[in-house]
Amino acid sequence: MAALHFLANPARFRRFSQRVLPALWSVTALALAIGLYWGLVIAPPDYQQGDTVRIMFLHVPTASLSMAGYLLLAALGASLLVWRHPLAALMARATAPVGATYAAVCLITGSLWGRPMWGTFWVWDARLTSFLLLFFLYLGHIALNRAYDDPERGDRAAAILAVVGAINVPIIKFSVDWWNTLHQPDSIMRIGGPSIDPSLLWPLFWMMGALALLFVALVLVRTETEIDRRRLEIAENEG
Amino acid sequence: MGFAALFLRDLRLVWRRPGDVAVVLAFFVVATVLFPLGIGPESNLLARIAAGVLWAAALFASMLSLDRLFAADYEDGALDLLLLAPWPLELAALAKCAAHWGVTGLPLAVLAPLIGAAFGLDDRSLLVLALTLLVGTPALSLIGGLAAALTLGARRSGALLALLVLPLCVPTLIFGASAIEATATGEGFWVHLTILGALALVSLATLPWAIAAALRQAGE
Numbered sequence: 143m144a145a146l147h148f149l150a151n152p153a154r155f156r157r158f159s160q161r162v163l164p165a166l167w168s169v170t171a172l173a174l175a176i177g178l179y180w181g182l183v184i185a186p187p188d189y190q191q192g193d194t195v196r197i198m199f200l201h202v203p204t205a206s207l208s209m210a211g212y213l214l215l216a217a218l219g220a221s222l223l224v225w226r227h228p229l230a231a232l233m234a235r236a237t238a239p240v241g242a243t244y245a246a247v248c249l250i251t252g253s254l255w256g257r258p259m260w261g262t263f264w265v266w267d268a269r270l271t272s273f274l275l276l277f278f279l280y281l282g283h284i285a286l287n288r289a290y291d292d293p294e295r296g297d298r299a300a301a302i303l304a305v306v307g308a309i310n311v312p313i314i315k316f317s318v319d320w321w322n323t324l325h326q327p328d329s330i331m332r333i334g335g336p337s338i339d340p341s342l343l344w345p346l347f348w349m350m351g352a353l354a355l356l357f358v359a360l361v362l363v364r365t366e367t368e369i370d371r372r373r374l375e376i377a378e379n380e381g
Numbered sequence: 382m383g384f385a386a387l388f389l390r391d392l393r394l395v396w397r398r399p400g401d402v403a404v405v406l407a408f409f410v411v412a413t414v415l416f417p418l419g420i421g422p423e424s425n426l427l428a429r430i431a432a433g434v435l436w437a438a439a440l441f442a443s444m445l446s447l448d449r450l451f452a453a454d455y456e457d458g459a460l461d462l463l464l465l466a467p468w469p470l471e472l473a474a475l476a477k478c479a480a481h482w483g484v485t486g487l488p489l490a491v492l493a494p495l496i497g498a499a500f501g502l503d504d505r506s507l508l509v510l511a512l513t514l515l516v517g518t519p520a521l522s523l524i525g526g527l528a529a530a531l532t533l534g535a536r537r538s539g540a541l542l543a544l545l546v547l548p549l550c551v552p553t554l555i556f557g558a559s560a561i562e563a564t565a566t567g568e569g570f571w572v573h574l575t576i577l578g579a580l581a582l583v584s585l586a587t588l589p590w591a592i593a594a595a596l597r598q599a600g601e
Contacts, residue, residue: 275551278547289541290535298598302591313580314548314552316552321559
């Protein structure tokens with residue numbers, strides 16, 4: 143909490159992120175390079191799915207991270223509404239497009255994987271459909287955030303939407319599950335340990351970490367940009 | 382006191398311009414009539430898709446009148462008075478949504494069985510159709526009320542409203558349509574109808590606060 147309050151000041155946050163970012167970018171690049179080499183070259187092909195299983199190293203991490211990204215968006219929205227945290231609005235503005243892009247990557251890689259495995263790019267399966275809806279929730283947030291001439295109104299409206307949306311995500315998930323299920327059930331987080339072979343599981347975890355670092359780096363860079371943009375707007379209005 | 386006054390005021394406003402409601406109902410009829418024209422007159426197929434078509438059309442129809450729900454009050458200053466009034470804004474939000482339901486959800490629930498009969502649904506399914514719309518449309522009015530409050534004064538608010546409302550309405554749509562489907566296959570509609578009721582109650586218990594928060598930030 144203390145760190146949160148310390149970084150609430152945009153100027154202080156900017157100094158902090160400028161110091162952290164160069165190191166973060168190099169660690170991210172290294173981690174991505176290792177993860178991609180591990181997943182695409184070293185890891186053995188699956189005994190049933192062959193080389194197509196390598197799509198998993200992008201598909202699964204982007205899925206988890208775009209869901210986590212929506213939770214982050216809701217948390218930022220709540221801290222804007224409750225504490226009027228000045229940085230939360232700018233960071234939410236920076237996070238939403240990154241999360242939407244991760245969701246889009248997840249949907250695209252999923253349909254590329256579905257073509258050889260299920261024989262079709264798209265099926266109206268519960269998981270795919272609820273992910274598509276998550277993507278639409280992101281789009282709604284982005285559109286609402288930018289729909290006002292007064293940026294602070296857009297920030298607060300989008301914050302309310304993010305909180306309501308996050309409460310709705312499990313309900314949407316449950317109702318779509320009820321509606322139809324074809325996607326394979328979770329194979330990592332389940333009772334009795336993961337059903338994936340360790341030779342594929344470790345590079346998957348690695349890629350999860352590498353893409354999470356990329357997410358954080360992108361959000362920090364974009365937040366810096368938003369701080370600069372807001373300063374410019376204020377300067378223009380005063381001048 | 383205030384709740385009833387605001388509710389009746391909104392009903393009276395609609396009563397004096399009945400065209401607004403007529404347009405929504407006419408849209409519902411025209412939209413559903415397009416499906417047989419597009420798909421073909423085969424009655425088995427029409428009875429199969431009737432539940433989904435009617436529910437989706439009801440969702441679009443109840444969305445049509447949303448953009449005026451708070452906008453008129455926002456423009457003429459009545460919203461500022463509601464914000465200053467000495468009783469909870471949450472109640473005002475609820476009264477406005479209840480009035481919206483009274484002039485869209487309720488007539489749609491009455492009208493839909495007539496269209497359903499034209500699609501070849503059997504009597505029992507028609508009854509369930511009316512029941513699901515009666516139970517489910519309050520949730521649509523509340524979700525729509527939130528989107529209407531969030532987009533007050535926004536650019537392109539009409540299209541934006543649709544983008545915000547539709548993903549949030551998916552659970553209501555799924556359980557509303559599946560209740561009718563379950564009746565047709567002889568499964569019994571009770572489970573679906575109770576879940577639909579639960580969705581409406583959750584919306585009732587949470588969304589008035591979200592709408593009030595959205596109205597407050599619009600009024601600042």
